Amino acid sequence: MTERKPRKDAARNREAVLAAADALFARGESPEDITMADIATAAGVGKGTLFRAFGDRPGLLRALYEARLEPVRQAVEAGPPPLGSTAPPQQRLPALLDAILCFKLDNRRLALALEESGTGSPYLAEHYGWWHGLLRSVLEQAPAPADSSFTAHALLAATRADLVEHLAGQERVPRETMRAQLAAFTATVLDSGGASRKD
Secondary structure (H helix, E strand, C coil), X not given: CXXXXXXXXXXXXXXXXXXXXXXXXXXXXXXXXXXXXXXXXXXXXXXXXXXXXXXXXXXHHHHHHHHHHHHHHHHHHHCXXXXXCCCCHHHHHHHHHHHHHHXXXXXXXXXXXXXXXXXXXXXXXXXXXXXXXXXXXXXXXXCCCCXXXXXXXXXXXXXXXXXXXXXXXXXXXXXXXXXXXXXXXXXXXXXXXXXXXXX
């Protein structure tokens, strides 16, 4: 019995920390202004608990990001079309990019904080590698440009958190306009790939 209590406490503390961080990032104007001390206070735990559970601030950001991303990941891996694997690539690719954009729009400050966390290249992040690999595999099944790896990087660049923040925050581009623009860009990429393969 004595061994179970710390595990339950640790799980409860982890959930409290993630919930507190989630609320702080949703309300905060600047992600960089939110400190580990702020999160610990909001969660009602000590800073040591945060560092034991998550290692550092980027570790906490990654854990929160992954928790928010999980429903999208499940829809992509096991859900129905257009996100699921049974959808034709010409339908699935725009749906995947739309899902990424909507996720970034719904989690603007968290995504920005994670991509700007100063832990090296964002292209080495686990979630980026997952999205890139997924888009690359879909592009390989579609009449798309021959270099599917580069094309996947280029498409993901259109959903970078700093660009999304600039468009949605500074330029006040409406959500539906951004989605339509990304869909048109994706269609252009797919169309140009089909044309180049016919030549």
